[in-house]
Amino acid sequence: MLKRAVKLQGGECPQLLVKGQAFPVKRDLYLVGFGKAVLGMAAAAEEILGDHLIQGIINVPLGIQESLQRAGMQEMLLKPRSKIQVIEGAKNNLPDAEALKGAVAIQELAEGLTADDLLLVLISGGGSALLPAPIPPILLKEKEELTKTLASRGAAIQELNIVRKTLSLLKGGGLARLAYPAQVVSLILSDVIGDPLDIIASGPTAASSHSVQDCLQILAKYNLLHNLPQSVETVLSSSPTKPNAPEDYSHVCNIIIGSNTLALEEAKRQAEGLGYATLILSAAICGEVGCVATLYCQLIWLVCLGFAGLGEGPLGDEVRGNLRQLVAELGIPGLNLAKFLQALRGLGPERPVCILAGGETTVQLQGTGKGGRNQELALRVGLELHRAQAAEVSSPPGRCEIVFLSGGTDGQDGPTEAAGAVCSLELVDEALQEGLDVEAFLSNNDSYTFFSQFQGGHHLLVTGLTGTNVMDIQAILIRATERL
Numbered sequence: 001m002l003k004r005a006v007k008l009q010g011g012e013c014p015q016l017l018v019k020g021q022a023f024p025v026k027r028d029l030y031l032v033g034f035g036k037a038v039l040g041m042a043a044a045a046e047e048i049l050g051d052h053l054i055q056g057i058i059n060v061p062l063g064i065q066e067s068l069q070r071a072g073m074q075e076m077l078l079k080p081r082s083k084i085q086v087i088e089g090a091k092n093n094l095p096d097a098e099a100l101k102g103a104v105a106i107q108e109l110a111e112g113l114t115a116d117d118l119l120l121v122l123i124s125g126g127g128s129a130l131l132p133a134p135i136p137p138i139l140l141k142e143k144e145e146l147t148k149t150l151a152s153r154g155a156a157i158q159e160l161n162i163v164r165k166t167l168s169l170l171k172g173g174g175l176a177r178l179a180y181p182a183q184v185v186s187l188i189l190s191d192v193i194g195d196p197l198d199i200i201a202s203g204p205t206a207a208s209s210h211s212v213q214d215c216l217q218i219l220a221k222y223n224l225l226h227n228l229p230q231s232v233e234t235v236l237s238s239s240p241t242k243p244n245a246p247e248d249y250s251h252v253c254n255i256i257i258g259s260n261t262l263a264l265e266e267a268k269r270q271a272e273g274l275g276y277a278t279l280i281l282s283a284a285i286c287g288e289v290g291c292v293a294t295l296y297c298q299l300i301w302l303v304c305l306g307f308a309g310l311g312e313g314p315l316g317d318e319v320r321g322n323l324r325q326l327v328a329e330l331g332i333p334g335l336n337l338a339k340f341l342q343a344l345r346g347l348g349p350e351r352p353v354c355i356l357a358g359g360e361t362t363v364q365l366q367g368t369g370k371g372g373r374n375q376e377l378a379l380r381v382g383l384e385l386h387r388a389q390a391a392e393v394s395s396p397p398g399r400c401e402i403v404f405l406s407g408g409t410d411g412q413d414g415p416t417e418a419a420g421a422v423c424s425l426e427l428v429d430e431a432l433q434e435g436l437d438v439e440a441f442l443s444n445n446d447s448y449t450f451f452s453q454f455q456g457g458h459h460l461l462v463t464g465l466t467g468t469n470v471m472d473i474q475a476i477l478i479r480a481t482e483r484l
């Protein structure tokens with residue numbers, strides 16, 4: 001994605017070109033980065049920048065270089081004798097001493113820049129844990145404990161990162177302020193619904209749209225306000241001790257070079273190239289995984305009804321009513337369901353249909369099994385389709401072939417080596433023939449174990465680390481299997 005967005009134009013005064021915007025490289029070009037996908041971004045950037053790059057520092061997840069090396073993904077690794085220093089840390093996405101060391105090094109580099117320098121900042125998901133910079137006297141351990149407790153109490157990423165920004169020297173625009181007066185150009189892979197610049201990796205180069213009040217409200221919401229460490233009380237009660245620097249961000253340009261929306265648009269182009277009539281439902285799918293599975297099943301049923309010429313009848317009306325209720329329950333931001341359903345009406349059985357969507361579901365873990373939200377979603381869709389078919393007491397209206405895929409774009413899904421999984425209408429029956437009870441696996445959140453066993457693991461989606469991280473993607477393929 002970075003190679004598509006970034007070019008360097010040489011000459012008397014080199015220009016960094018990013019998605020049509022030009023930034024003069026007046027003197028020296030520096031690079032910093034932090035996030036799960038930043039190593040691959042830095043490898044691409046290094047190739048483009050060549051000798052123009054003076055120095056770089058990137059903070060990446062512990063062990064990522066070794067795992068990419070083992071996977072033979074050389075294009076995601078820096079060249080030998082690279083000018084970019086790599087610091088690995090934040091094991092299990094939690095800030096640690098190594099990540100703190102890297103954050104200090106990045107802070108020192110930024111503070112030393114002049115008005116003639118250009119700082120390229122590479123940001124991706126996982127960046128918050130990889131750029132810890134607690135405002136003194138807050139200790140790293142205190143900040144880590146606070147954010148871990150918030151997460152365990154169900155705080156959304158937006159809430160987590162508002163608290164992180166308030167307690168950080170570098171988040172919430174702090175890095176950009178420290179880099180002043182250098183030109184700052186941030187290249188961002190968004191892993192947050194809606195691509196909010198000041199929430200992605202806690203917005204180190206974006207003006208924060210939140211206040212200490214917002215932070216206090218979040219801490220109160222999760223019953224944390226009255227047992228905070230003294231250091232956190234001190235910071236919250238005094239005006240944030242950010243370095244004196246201009247409040248304006250005219251020296252900063254934040255550019256999203258990868259997002260779920262961009263990924264879905266590319267997937268749409270690919271699907272249409274394969275002959276599918278393709279629609280994008282949303283890049284903001286959110287909510288409990290079971291409810292989202294029901295939403296997808298109802299959508300699939302509506303397409304099958306349409307193929308059978310029953311879409312405009314009472315059955316179709318019933319399904320559309322269910323969809324409106326589910327979308328309202330999930331609270332999917334920006335989804336215009338009426339417009340989507342209107343577009344769906346235009347699809348007939350003469351062409352196979354592809355429905356694309358993306359975002360991040362939530363899974364309330366009840367069991368002790370192994371899995372991820374994408375594998376769980378695929379298994380739940382398989383079960384929902386089976387139940388809908390049983391309720392229809394026949395095969396789906398109009399005899400359709402259905403395939404559902406859900407995958408994490410970073411190539412990982414939960415603590416497994418799978419990125420996600422694929423299911424079909426026949427999954428539950430075929431599993432039963434192998435003695436596998438889908439409901440039992442789901443009740444134990446054990447989707448990985450199921451897909452590893454079912455049909456020799458062929459329904460597991462295993463991509464390896466992809467070098468990007470723009471949340472999760474779902475693809476639904478529906479084909480009429482007989483002339484209607």
Ligand SMILES: Nc1ncnc2c1ncn2[C@@H]1O[C@H](COP(=O)(O)OP(=O)(O)OP(=O)(O)O)[C@@H](O)[C@H]1O
Pocket residue numbers: 036125126191362363364365368369370371372373376408410412413414415445446447469
């Ligand atoms: N056994 C399981 N079954 C279903 N979902 C699980 C299971 N174990 C963990 N999860 C879910 O996986 C999610 C963690 O996924 P993952 O490790 O891919 O990190 P992530 O949240 O996607 O991080 P990033 O956004 O940086 O990639 C958690 O939200 C958790 O609910």
Ligand SMILES: O=C(O)[C@H](O)CO
Pocket residue numbers: 124125126127128129157161191192199200201202
């Ligand atoms: O690092 C983070 O804050 C999350 O991945 C959201 O960007």
